[in-house]
Amino acid sequence: MATIQDVAKAAGVSAMTVSNVLNDRPHVRPATRARVLEAMARLDYRVNVAARNLRKGRTGTIGLAVPEVNRPYYGRLAAAVITAAGRHSLRVSIEQTGARREDELAALTLSRNRLYDGLILSTVGMGQADVEALEVDHPVVILGERIFGGPVDHVAMPNVAASAAATRHLVERGCRRVAVICGELRDEVDVSSLRHSGYRQALAGAGLAADPGLVQSLPALTMDAAARRARAMMAEGLDFDGVFCVTDTVAMGVLRGLADAGVRVPEQVRVIGFDNVDESAFLVPSLSTVDPDHDLMAERAVTLLVARMGREGPPAAQEEFVGPFSLVVRESTGG
Amino acid sequence: MATIQDVAKAAGVSAMTVSNVLNDRPHVRPATRARVLEAMARLDYRVNVAARNLRKGRTGTIGLAVPEVNRPYYGRLAAAVITAAGRHSLRVSIEQTGARREDELAALTLSRNRLYDGLILSTVGMGQADVEALEVDHPVVILGERIFGGPVDHVAMPNVAASAAATRHLVERGCRRVAVICGELRDEVDVSSLRHSGYRQALAGAGLAADPGLVQSLPALTMDAAARRARAMMAEGLDFDGVFCVTDTVAMGVLRGLADAGVRVPEQVRVIGFDNVDESAFLVPSLSTVDPDHDLMAERAVTLLVARMGREGPPAAQEEFVGPFSLVVRESTGG
DNA sequence: TTGTATGCGTTATCAT
DNA sequence: ATGATAACGCATACAA
Numbered sequence: 001m002a003t004i005q006d007v008a009k010a011a012g013v014s015a016m017t018v019s020n021v022l023n024d025r026p027h028v029r030p031a032t033r034a035r036v037l038e039a040m041a042r043l044d045y046r047v048n049v050a051a052r053n054l055r056k057g058r059t060g061t062i063g064l065a066v067p068e069v070n071r072p073y074y075g076r077l078a079a080a081v082i083t084a085a086g087r088h089s090l091r092v093s094i095e096q097t098g099a100r101r102e103d104e105l106a107a108l109t110l111s112r113n114r115l116y117d118g119l120i121l122s123t124v125g126m127g128q129a130d131v132e133a134l135e136v137d138h139p140v141v142i143l144g145e146r147i148f149g150g151p152v153d154h155v156a157m158p159n160v161a162a163s164a165a166a167t168r169h170l171v172e173r174g175c176r177r178v179a180v181i182c183g184e185l186r187d188e189v190d191v192s193s194l195r196h197s198g199y200r201q202a203l204a205g206a207g208l209a210a211d212p213g214l215v216q217s218l219p220a221l222t223m224d225a226a227a228r229r230a231r232a233m234m235a236e237g238l239d240f241d242g243v244f245c246v247t248d249t250v251a252m253g254v255l256r257g258l259a260d261a262g263v264r265v266p267e268q269v270r271v272i273g274f275d276n277v278d279e280s281a282f283l284v285p286s287l288s289t290v291d292p293d294h295d296l297m298a299e300r301a302v303t304l305l306v307a308r309m310g311r312e313g314p315p316a317a318q319e320e321f322v323g324p325f326s327l328v329v330r331e332s333t334g335g
Numbered sequence: 336m337a338t339i340q341d342v343a344k345a346a347g348v349s350a351m352t353v354s355n356v357l358n359d360r361p362h363v364r365p366a367t368r369a370r371v372l373e374a375m376a377r378l379d380y381r382v383n384v385a386a387r388n389l390r391k392g393r394t395g396t397i398g399l400a401v402p403e404v405n406r407p408y409y410g411r412l413a414a415a416v417i418t419a420a421g422r423h424s425l426r427v428s429i430e431q432t433g434a435r436r437e438d439e440l441a442a443l444t445l446s447r448n449r450l451y452d453g454l455i456l457s458t459v460g461m462g463q464a465d466v467e468a469l470e471v472d473h474p475v476v477i478l479g480e481r482i483f484g485g486p487v488d489h490v491a492m493p494n495v496a497a498s499a500a501a502t503r504h505l506v507e508r509g510c511r512r513v514a515v516i517c518g519e520l521r522d523e524v525d526v527s528s529l530r531h532s533g534y535r536q537a538l539a540g541a542g543l544a545a546d547p548g549l550v551q552s553l554p555a556l557t558m559d560a561a562a563r564r565a566r567a568m569m570a571e572g573l574d575f576d577g578v579f580c581v582t583d584t585v586a587m588g589v590l591r592g593l594a595d596a597g598v599r600v601p602e603q604v605r606v607i608g609f610d611n612v613d614e615s616a617f618l619v620p621s622l623s624t625v626d627p628d629h630d631l632m633a634e635r636a637v638t639l640l641v642a643r644m645g646r647e648g649p650p651a652a653q654e655e656f657v658g659p660f661s662l663v664v665r666e667s668t669g670g
Numbered sequence: 671t672t673g674t675a676t677g678c679g680t681t682a683t684c685a686t
Numbered sequence: 687a688t689g690a691t692a693a694c695g696c697a698t699a700c701a702a
Contacts, residue, residue, distance in 0.1 A: 001449075014673045019697060027671055049450045050388035051695035054678050054698055059385060069404050070414035079405035082431050091450075093396065093428040096417050114336075115384040115426075137336075162463075223617045256617040278405075282591040283559045284619055334484065340678055349689045354681055362687055386679035389694050 002043035006262035011039035022047065036055055061091045062305060063116035065107035067099040067124050072249055072277040073294075074122065077143070080298030081120060089308050090117070101125035105133055112136055118305040123147050130188060139308035143301045145191050148320075153304040155297050155321045159191065162290045162325040163198025164205070166272045167244050169288070171206045173333055175242030178203065179214040181229060181254060182246040183221045192217070195246045195274065214240060221246065223253035230257025241269055248273035248280050252289055255332070266334040276328055296324045337378035346374035351435050357382065375392040397640060398451035400442035402434040402459055406627075407584055407612040409457065412478070415457060415633030423641050424506045425452070440468055444618045447471055457612045458482050462504070463524060478636045480526050483655075487638040490632050494526065496662040497625045498533025499540070501607045502579050504623070508668050510577030510605055513538065516564060516589060518556045527552070530581045530609065544661035549575060553613040556581065558588035565592025576604055583608035586622055601669040608662040611663055620666035632658045655661035 004022070008015040013032060016088035020028050021036040028036075037043075053059045066074040082092045095117065104126045111119035126133070130270060131150045140152045147160065170178050180199045182192035196215065201335035203210050208264045216233065218225040226245070230253065233240070245251035251273030258265055264298050265271050265285050273280060276291035300321045307316075329335030341352040348371060355363050356371040363371075374380075388394045399416050401409040419426045428451065432438035438463045446454035453474035458481045462466070466485045469475060475487045480494065493520050505513050515534045517527035531550065538545050551568065551575075553560040559582070564589065568575070579588035586608030593600055600606050608615060611626035635656045642651075664670030 004697095005695080014697090015696080016674080020672085029671065032671080046448045048389070048695050049448050050385060050394060051678090052393075052697080053385035054389050054680090054694090055696045056696085057678075059384075068414050069417065070410045075405045075410040079403050079431065082404065086431075091428050091430070091445075093426050094413075094417060096414065096421075097428070099685060109381075113381045113384050128637070223613070227617060228341075239702085252614060252617050254622075254627075256619060259619045268358060278558065279587060280613055282562060282587050284594045285592060286591075339681095350679090351681080351690080352688060355688085358681085364687060367687080383679050386694090387681080389678090389696090390680045390682085392694075619680080 002045045003048070006043055007036065007045050010043060011035045022059060033263075057114075058309075059115065060089065060116050061093050061116055061121040062302075063095055063107060063111050064092050065095040065097050065119065066122045067102060068096050068260060069094060072272050072279070073247065073275050074153040076275075076277065077122070077131045077261075077298055080295045081302060083297075084299045084302040090302075097122075097125065099124040101127075101130070105130070108133060108136065108140070111140065114138075118309050120301050120305060124190075127187060139305050141301050141305045141308075143297065145194060146187075146189050148189055151321045152316060153242070153308065153321075154299045155304065157292045157297070158322050158325045159194035160198040160201065162274065162292065163195040163244065163246075164202040165198075165325070165327055166274065166288075166290050167199045167202035168206065169327055169329070169333060170242035170270055170272060171202065171208065172246060173242075173266075173270055176208065177211070177214065177240045178208070178244060179216060179233070179238070179240040180244045180246070181216045181218065181226060181250050184217050184219070192221075192246055195244075199244050215239065216252070221250055223256070226250040226253025227257035227260070228253075230254045231261050234258070234263060236260035243269060243271045245271065247275045248275040248277045248287060248289055251289070252279070252283065255285070255287070263333050270334060271332040273332075278320075280328075281330065283332075288330045288333040290325050290334055291326050291328050292325045293323050297321075305308065323328055338383070340379075340381055340670070341378055342371065342374045342380050346370045349639070358512060389604070392449075393452050393644075394450065395424070396428050397637075398430055398442060398446050398454040398456075399427050400430040400432050400439060400454065401457045403431050404429060407614070408610050410584065411610075411612065412457070412633055416637060417632045418632075419637040420636045425637075425641075427489065430459075432460065436462075437526040440465070443468060443471065446475065447473060447492040449473075453644050455636050455640060456496055459525075462522060474583065474635050474640050474644075476640045478632065480516070480529060481522075481524050483524055486653060488637045488643065488654045488656075488657070490639065492627045492632070493657050493660045494529035495533040495536065497609065497627065498579065498581075499537040500533075500660070500662055501538035501609065501623075501625050502534045503541065504575035504668060505579060505607060505661055506537065506543065508577075508601075508605055511542070511543065512546070512549065512575045513577040513579060514551060514575040514579070515575070515579045516551045516553065516561060516585050517534045517621070519552050519554070527556075527581055530579075533578050548573065553585070556585055558591070559583055561585040561588025562592035563588075565589045566596050569593070569596035569598060578604060578606045580608045581609040583612045583622060585622055586624070586667075587614070587618065590618060590620070590622070600667050605669060606666075606667040612651050615663075616665065618667075623665045623668040623670055624663050625660050626663050627660045628658050633654075 123179040280287040608624040615622040
């Protein structure tokens with residue numbers, strides 16, 4: 001495989017000149033440039049990215065650590081991050097952490113190894129107790145929940161406000177016994193807790209009692225667990241007329257479970273989700289949900305990371321960005 | 336940031352010894368090893384992957400070029416590829432090609448630049464005419480359709496056989512006017528053409544006429560286009576009692592469109608898809624479909640690539656792997 | 671405008 | 687069991 005030296009020799013110039021041509025630098029005579037380009041083509045020259053990386057101290061690649069790209073929300077996010085990174089000429093290498101704390105910490109290590117110029121980390125397994133693991137000297141942006149006030153930039157969803165709005169929407173449509181289907185409420189800062197908190201606020205604001213029996217915690221935020229739970233709720237004779245699901249995935253399971261139990265949506269029970277995944281508009285009934293503007297969040301995360309990557313000297317203060325949201329009203333709430 | 340030299344100095348050994356410790360090589364005295372490890376910990380040493388890559392001539396990263404990770408099938412595939420690559424200690428960098436031919440060719444170039452040790456390429460925009468672009472001297476595996484008999488390994492779905500099986504299933508359930516909803520039939524080797532071909536075979540095998548009016552080509556394989564088309568088919572009074580959708584995404588759109596038109600599935604029309612995406616089991620009605628074993632295909636693609644990466648000397652003959660499939664019968668075909 | 675010399679951090683080879 | 691040396695391919699100061 002031809003190197004820059006080989007090209008230089010073939011073109012009768014120095015390696016420096018080839019490098020200049022390669023990087024589109026000025027001060028290269030057209031004739032020289034032409035000779036170099038010709039030699040490069042003839043030898044089928046390809047830059048060696050590893051060598052360039054070593055020399056420049058940067059790799060042109062950022063890492064994105066998410067639980068799994070195949071989950072609707074994270075897939076959406078990954079696509080948006082890759083697109084946003086592309087606008088900065090950065091490639092994206094994806095680590096799947098399986099939502100495991102250890103794997104999230106491992107992603108931090110890889111980044112620290114200068115494998116990546118920076119890391120966007122979706123913390124799901126890590127918690128507030130792991131804040132000190134983020135005390136690193138290279139760019140990291142947290143995208144998601146569970147770690148607040150840490151030493152790095154943070155892009156978060158408007159979890160509480162959007163959940164309150166979703167719940168309020170159900171109340172406005174006449175629901176008086178609104179259930180919430182979430183994951184385990186581990187601590188104060190995980191997705192389920194934050195969204196559950198918004199749900200509570202909305203109920204309180206509407207003067208409705210908070211019945212603990214209406215809070216349904218799933219072992220995992222999967223369609224399967226959600227469908228089972230919905231069927232169980234009906235089998236147990238639980239009295240409810242509205243359901244706020246903390247993700248669209250959960251909502252899809254709930255819709256299926258209610259259908260199994262012969263419950264009509266929205267006539268008997270109204271359902272709303274969170275995420276506005278592509279499928280939600282095409283379900284039968286179509287799913288009302290919260291749209292958190294994933295593209296904007298990905299864009300902000302990449303922009304913050306790029307800013308850190310370019311910065312020399314003393315670090316700037318951490319930034320916290322909370323995205324906007326909008327309510328998408330569809331058939332499942334009688335819209 | 337500490338280098339291997341710094342550690343060597345701190346531990347009172349040579350850089351080579353540090354390298355030996357780092358790579359778990361034998362012939363290092365326990366006491367020496369301990370001193371080195373202590374120094375590494377004290378200086379918070381991290382290997383510089385770029386330097387290692389340059390020296391070794393490999394990057395430990397493979398590229399995966401797909402249209403978009405957010406599409407159900409490709410997301411599933413990406414997740415499986417990342418997992419399979421992880422078993423070989425390889426990272427995966429994802430290129431989104433948007434199904435554009437130029438971007439698929441660009442991914443080949445990046446790989447050629449030794450940015451990746453190898454590339455798994457989902458060809459969607461490229462076609463048989465681009466075969467010569469694959470005449471490269473580094474490992475490439477094609478995962479998908481559109482290029483057959485090329486100069487590289489190829490992992491493909493059992494498109495024709497599985498589509499025939501799906502169509503046959505509809506016929507066995509009593510359908511006599513079976514429609515197919517596909518994309519544009521561009522040439523003989525794209526997904527739609529292959530699956531349409533299986534559909535034709537099954538009809539012929541069942542002694543049913545092939546009515547051109549039952550072949551519905553969409554401008555894009557999206558839920559939206561599929562839903563519109565389903566509504567249009569009903570509005571036009573098209574006579575059909577079964578639909579084979581070339582992807583589950585299309586099927587989801589069709590289910591929605593039929594619901595809009597007040598058509599009951601499976602009572603009036605039976606529907607079957609292709610891919611067995613996670614959502615298909617939870618739709619109302621749940622979707623019958625073809626399961627192509629994505630994990631196995633990803634596994635094979637990675638294995639073939641790794642084999643090429645490790646090989647020296649004359650290249651082995653190209654391998655073609657066609658995966659297995661199974662039919663998943665659910666409510667949408669009355670299962 | 672072009673060339674020379676040097677170093678980025680690591681590891682393979684060979685020597686001790 | 688450990689060390690000295692060189693080289694991977696490129697880009698940057700600096701010189702010409």
